[in-house]
Amino acid sequence: MIMKKLTMLALAAVFSASAFAQDVYKQISKIKDYKEAYNLLQANLGSLSAEEKAKCYNALVDLALDKVAKEQGTITSNQMAEQLKTKVEPYDTVGLYDAVMQALENGVACDEFDMQPNEKGKVKPKFHKSNGDRLYPIRFHLVNAGIYYQTSNPELSYKYLATYVESADYPLFKEQDKSKDPYLTQMAYYAARDAYFAKDYAKAEKYADVAMQDTAMSKDALQLKLAIMQNQLKTHEDTLNYVAKLKDIYAKDENNDVVFSTICSMLISISDKAGLNEIVQAKLAKDPNNFTALAMQGQAYMSDSKWDDAISSFNKAATAQPDNVAILASVGNCYMYKAQETAEKALANGKTLTPDAEKEIVGIYEQAIGYLEKAKDLDKTMQFKSFWAYSLYTCCYRALGPDDAKTKEAEALTK
Incomplete structure (x- = not known):
């Protein structure tokens, strides 16, 4: 019951x-x-x-x-x-x-x-x-x-x-x-961008991957993804892992100069000269006139103060892109640094600058001025002013003197 x-x-x-x-x-x-x-x-x-x-x-x-x-x-x-x-x-x-x-x-x-x-x-x-x-x-x-x-x-x-x-x-x-x-990949790009600004990097990378499927905006999406990945780097190990990921991406598309240049920049930042030389030489072996590889090679030489080698690489890059302001300015800067280094050697151990040494140094500065003026003339919007303006003034001051009209004009452009 x-x-x-x-x-x-x-x-x-x-x-x-x-x-x-x-x-x-x-x-x-x-x-x-x-x-x-x-x-x-x-x-x-x-x-x-x-x-x-x-x-x-x-x-x-x-x-x-x-x-x-x-x-x-x-x-x-x-x-x-x-x-x-x-x-x-x-x-x-x-x-x-x-x-x-x-x-x-x-x-x-x-x-x-x-x-x-x-x-x-x-x-x-x-x-x-x-x-x-x-x-x-x-x-x-x-x-x-x-x-x-x-x-x-x-x-x-x-x-x-x-x-x-x-x-x-x-x-x-x-x-x-x-x-x-029809809107998924395009909206994924904007969502990735918003997530990036909000520092929600996991979501940003996820959405960027979706956006990269869009042929029309894959390049922009990839650049955004690289920025997202780069902003998460905190340790040397993070950087090495990032470079490894970049190499995986590059292995699937060796024609992608955006990824290639990013790898090179990262290798330069961690002073991996051997790694940089390896990837640049491999690129140039397949494409001897590749602009990005030559520009990166020039930058690597420049960081090692190998001015003549850098000038050679940058000039080859300039042949591929003769109107590239940054490259022309880089050649000019290399000549400027070479002139400064030549002057330091000539004055080492309390030596006095001989007329022949002075003539050589001024000649190098004049070569620098030629390239820097080309960069200035091409830079109509002054977008790359920081690349050439102060260098041009420095070279004019040293080669032509402070009272020369070119020097005063160059000085005005630094302000």
């Missing part, structure tokens, strides 16, 4: 819990205010089964989509009104974007519980397909939202763009045709 009563009590508890769950769902279904319905569900989540949670979250999706449909309807009507030149009705832009985000977030939550095994251990989703079909098409509003908030609320703009990129891989959308997503 006691066992019978206990069994009856247990059954009553089960039926009571089931009835309560049904009651929560019924209440949510009757509520028209999204926030009220959402708060009700959150307050009762702990008492609901996975199946019941899925059902309630689906009701929230319905509620959010009602708002989306209402505002989309107004937008469509307005487009027609503009053509007919009749009255245009205002619509709730912020409310639309909020509702799209709510629909997606609740759709994901619904799918999580909908895909869980039932009491028999079988997965029998009730909402997966319908939610995938109706939610995937409204993702484009996330792009509009990202643009809308770009200046007024950058953090919110990033949230919408990041959600757009992330949602492409939601399990909820695994059956959707991703080939019809």
Whole structure:
């Protein structure tokens, strides 16, 4: 008799819990205010089964989509009104974007519980397909939202763009045709950029990888990825790991001069002369006139104060790009440093500068002036002024004297 009563009590508890769950769902279904319905569900989540949670979250999706449909309807009507030149009705832009985000977030939550095994251990989703079909098409509003908030609320703009990129891989959308997503790679670039500025480097790198799939912007995306990776370097070991990653990328695309030049710059920064020489020589063996390899070779020689070798490499690079201001300025700077070094040697141990030595030094300065003036003349916007302006003044001062018109003109350009 006691066992019978206990069994009856247990059954009553089960039926009571089931009835309560049904009651929560019924209440949510009757509520028209999204926030009220959402708060009700959150307050009762702990008492609901996975199946019941899925059902309630689906009701929230319905509620959010009602708002989306209402505002989309107004937008469509307005487009027609503009053509007919009749009255245009205002619509709730912020409310639309909020509702799209709510629909997606609740759709994901619904799918999580909908895909869980039932009491028999079988997965029998009730909402997966319908939610995938109706939610995937409204993702484009996330792009509009990202643009809308770009200046007024950058953090919110990033949230919408990041959600757009992330949602492409939601399990909820695994059956959707991703080939019809024209904005994914482009928006991934902007999301990566926003994540980079927010110092969320893991996300930034993830989104940059997606953006790199876009042929039109793969170069920009790669440069962004390199900047992201570089900003995470804190130790020598980090730098070595970064160089190793760069070499892996380069091994897959040895024609990529952006990656090649970055590897060279990093090898220079850690004074790995052997490694730098190896990769540069390998590049020049395949492409003797490669501008980037010659420029990097010149920079390496320059860092070792091998002025003549540097001048030779830079001049070969200048043959490939005769209007490159930075390269021409680099040749000029090499001549300037060579002149200074020649003067130091001539005056070593208290020696007096002979007329022949002075003539030689001035001649080297004059060679420097020739290249630096070419750089100046090509640098119409003064973008590379720091490369040549002070050097030009220094050379003119030493070769022509402080009162020469060229010297005074060069001095004015340093200010």
